Amino acid sequence: MHAAMWYGTRDVRWEERPDPAIQLPTDAVVRVVAACVCGSDLWTYRGARPPADPHPIGHEFVGVVEETGAAVSTLNAGDFVISPFSISDGTCAHCRRGVTTSCAQLQWYGGRDRDGRVLDGGQGRYVRVPLADGTLVATPGLPDTGQIPALLALSDVLVTGHHAAVSGGAGPGRTVAVVGDGAVGLCAVLASVRLGAERVIAFSSHADRQEVATRFGATDIIAARGDEGAAALHDLLAGEGADAVLECVGNKQSMAQAVASVRPGGTVGYVGVPLGGAELPIQKMFDDNIAVAGGVAPVRPYLPELLADVLAGTLDASAVFDLHLPMEEVAQAYAAMDERRSIKTLLWP
Amino acid sequence: MHAAMWYGTRDVRWEERPDPAIQLPTDAVVRVVAACVCGSDLWTYRGARPPADPHPIGHEFVGVVEETGAAVSTLNAGDFVISPFSISDGTCAHCRRGVTTSCAQLQWYGGRDRDGRVLDGGQGRYVRVPLADGTLVATPGLPDTGQIPALLALSDVLVTGHHAAVSGGAGPGRTVAVVGDGAVGLCAVLASVRLGAERVIAFSSHADRQEVATRFGATDIIAARGDEGAAALHDLLAGEGADAVLECVGNKQSMAQAVASVRPGGTVGYVGVPLGGAELPIQKMFDDNIAVAGGVAPVRPYLPELLADVLAGTLDASAVFDLHLPMEEVAQAYAAMDERRSIKTLLWP
Numbered sequence: 001m002h003a004a005m006w007y008g009t010r011d012v013r014w015e016e017r018p019d020p021a022i023q024l025p026t027d028a029v030v031r032v033v034a035a036c037v038c039g040s041d042l043w044t045y046r047g048a049r050p051p052a053d054p055h056p057i058g059h060e061f062v063g064v065v066e067e068t069g070a071a072v073s074t075l076n077a078g079d080f081v082i083s084p085f086s087i088s089d090g091t092c093a094h095c096r097r098g099v100t101t102s103c104a105q106l107q108w109y110g111g112r113d114r115d116g117r118v119l120d121g122g123q124g125r126y127v128r129v130p131l132a133d134g135t136l137v138a139t140p141g142l143p144d145t146g147q148i149p150a151l152l153a154l155s156d157v158l159v160t161g162h163h164a165a166v167s168g169g170a171g172p173g174r175t176v177a178v179v180g181d182g183a184v185g186l187c188a189v190l191a192s193v194r195l196g197a198e199r200v201i202a203f204s205s206h207a208d209r210q211e212v213a214t215r216f217g218a219t220d221i222i223a224a225r226g227d228e229g230a231a232a233l234h235d236l237l238a239g240e241g242a243d244a245v246l247e248c249v250g251n252k253q254s255m256a257q258a259v260a261s262v263r264p265g266g267t268v269g270y271v272g273v274p275l276g277g278a279e280l281p282i283q284k285m286f287d288d289n290i291a292v293a294g295g296v297a298p299v300r301p302y303l304p305e306l307l308a309d310v311l312a313g314t315l316d317a318s319a320v321f322d323l324h325l326p327m328e329e330v331a332q333a334y335a336a337m338d339e340r341r342s343i344k345t346l347l348w349p
Numbered sequence: 350m351h352a353a354m355w356y357g358t359r360d361v362r363w364e365e366r367p368d369p370a371i372q373l374p375t376d377a378v379v380r381v382v383a384a385c386v387c388g389s390d391l392w393t394y395r396g397a398r399p400p401a402d403p404h405p406i407g408h409e410f411v412g413v414v415e416e417t418g419a420a421v422s423t424l425n426a427g428d429f430v431i432s433p434f435s436i437s438d439g440t441c442a443h444c445r446r447g448v449t450t451s452c453a454q455l456q457w458y459g460g461r462d463r464d465g466r467v468l469d470g471g472q473g474r475y476v477r478v479p480l481a482d483g484t485l486v487a488t489p490g491l492p493d494t495g496q497i498p499a500l501l502a503l504s505d506v507l508v509t510g511h512h513a514a515v516s517g518g519a520g521p522g523r524t525v526a527v528v529g530d531g532a533v534g535l536c537a538v539l540a541s542v543r544l545g546a547e548r549v550i551a552f553s554s555h556a557d558r559q560e561v562a563t564r565f566g567a568t569d570i571i572a573a574r575g576d577e578g579a580a581a582l583h584d585l586l587a588g589e590g591a592d593a594v595l596e597c598v599g600n601k602q603s604m605a606q607a608v609a610s611v612r613p614g615g616t617v618g619y620v621g622v623p624l625g626g627a628e629l630p631i632q633k634m635f636d637d638n639i640a641v642a643g644g645v646a647p648v649r650p651y652l653p654e655l656l657a658d659v660l661a662g663t664l665d666a667s668a669v670f671d672l673h674l675p676m677e678e679v680a681q682a683y684a685a686m687d688e689r690r691s692i693k694t695l696l697w698p
Contacts, residue, residue, distance in 0.1 A: 093588075093589055094612070094613050094614070097612075097613075097614055098614065099612075099613040099614035099637070099638055101613075101636075101637075101638065102613030102614070102636070102637050102638065167640070239442075240442055263443070263446075263448075264443050264446075264448040264450075264451030265443070265446055265447065265448035265451070265647075267642075270635070273635070274631045274632055274635050278631055279631065280629040280631055280641070282623045282627055282628065282629055283623055285641070285644060286619075286622070286623050286643075286644040286645060287450075287451070287644065287645060288448070288450075288451050288644065289448055289450065289451070289643065289644035289645065289647065290644070291516070291640060291641065291642035291643070292629075292634070292640065292641050292642075293616075293640035293641075293642070294635075294638065294640070295634060295635040295636065295637065295638035295639070296635060296636060296638065298614075298638065
């Protein structure tokens with residue numbers, strides 16, 4: 001088969017790889033029906049952590065089960081499945097509490113398992129999925145092609161936005177501000193609206209992203225950023241900060257903007273991967289009772305609730321996929337996102 | 350009158366001061382019935398921030414209203430009152446949301462108001478209380494002398510422990526661990542038990558403090574601290590961390606111990622004043638979805654609920670006052686706490 005491989009800074013290649021096969025009784029092999037590129041893939045792409053060897057890349061995909069290992073009990077060949085971006089057993093103490101991203105057997109697509117097996121990435125024709133029962137969620141039947149982008153968003157981006165909104169406490173009567181107008185930030189707007197937030201303010205300086213934020217239900221847009229953005233928010237809210245600020249970037253400036261935008265007693269819900277030197281200003285947090293909650297999104301336990309809404313047609317984040325490409329053009333997908341010509345690129349096989 | 354004045358490192362003096370009088374129509378003058386020394390007073394005492402001029406000290410007291418300004422409507426001369434350690438108007442947006450410590454007119458005992466007036470400290474014969482309606486809470490009648498220590502604990506220490514417990518999410522079915530065996534930590538144990546926590550683990554290496562923690566309902570005591578303490582906690586909990594860890598110290602080591610002791614998806618509720626270089630490890634928090642919530646306790650809005658329990662005799666933190674001294678011996682009170690000969694010292698006029 002073919003799959004995307006990361007070779008180094010801005011060097012992703014579509015190349016021949018061994019066909020995946022069942023290696024462990026808890027495995028499934030999935031034929032990918034759609035995949036996409038994540039903002040966190042861009043950190044890799046830009047070479048934040050250069051590899052010793054090229055390795056498979058990508059962790060967001062949906063597909064059809066081709067084959068299952070002998071110990072897999074909840075999935076059958078032919079099932080349409082959504083894969084969370086992290087692999088978890090579903091049975092350990094942390095999974096039972098809903099924190100599947102801290103699973104005792106946690107594994108990552110494109111990484112290695114404890115025995116040194118290289119895991120497939122999600123951007124390829126086929127993927128061997130370890131711990132398939134704990135990881136994959138099957139839809140009740142086969143979806144229409146038109147539903148696939150909305151289902152693909154459940155693999156990471158929509159659920160990560162939802163996790164920010166839940167962690168920040170978005171809900172009825174609450175004013176929510178979202179820092180970051182990437183795909184996750186836009187999904188955090190959508191998730192906050194779905195959770196009933198009274199007012200949802202999106203920080204965005206790009207017309208195309210403002211348009212998606214508005215389509216997703218943002219009530220206000222602030223084009224300014226940093227201290228200027230926080231000041232504009234306070235102006236908008238009669239001098240007060242937001243009840244919840246959702247930090248969907250992960251760098252020092254975005255976290256500072258989030259903390260500067262929240263009201264005393266409010267919460268920063270954060271899901272931006274803290275790779276950019278993000279810091280938490282503990283004295284300011286202490287003085288104004290600002291809570292910080294969130295982290296890497298445990299997608300799996302959120303899926304039943306969100307999947308039901310997607311299948312019902314009431315939840316659709318597919319507008320974040322503003323560029324669709326054939327999978328073999330994966331290098332172009334990375335370049336488009338890296339150069340901000342695309343919010344998020346969907347890859348069809 | 351006489352009151353305590355802070356002159357510099359380990360130099361607190363009991364000396365003559367002008368009698369307080371009403372200066373603003375929102376003031377009350379209170380005759381102090383009992384006061385005490387706070388752990389945060391010790392930071393001052395030890396000279397973390399040496400003063401340009403000597404200033405009044407102390408912020409925990411109960412007393413009887415002597416006189417009220419013309420604009421005070423909820424209090425009368427003769428009322429027995431509890432003062433939260435911070436002064437707030439009760440009417441601004443933050444106060445209405447219960448974050449009185451971020452009040453638009455926030456003032457501190459022993460500090461200065463915006464017009465430069467020096468505020469009395471709480472360790473003295475009398476105190477002028479600005480914004481009296483927003484700040485003070487009167488008891489329904491005059492309490493018995495025997496109730497006064499338990500009422501005095503409502504001025505700060507018990508409510509600060511309660512705030513840690515609420516912020517951390519202590520409640521039925523939850524396992525709570527408390528870092529810090531000072532008076533606040535011990536009160537956090539008591540508050541967690543009151544909130545229905547299933548298991549309350551106190552970190553304490555001092556026999557006298559272990560005894561109070563046990564009396565307050567701690568189910569387990571761990572004498573080790575730091576990484577060793579966190580490891581002992583994981584041993585106790587079959588390899589898992591606590592659902593909530595209450596950080597009641599405020600230095601780098603104690604915060605690290607708290608984060609190391611909480612389970613993935615759990616919360617660190619913190620109330621330790623972050624003066625000791627405390628840091629928040631954002632990458633660990635992100636990876637394991639550890640929330641951090643709390644800050645300086647907004648005592649005032651908690652008082653009605655907690656006061657009712659104290660008056661009913663079901664909530665009594667007075668065991669933290671293991672040394673009672675006449676107020677004129679305030680210097681000895683500081684020395685006793687500084688040298689850890691006393692958990693917390695109560696001062697009688």
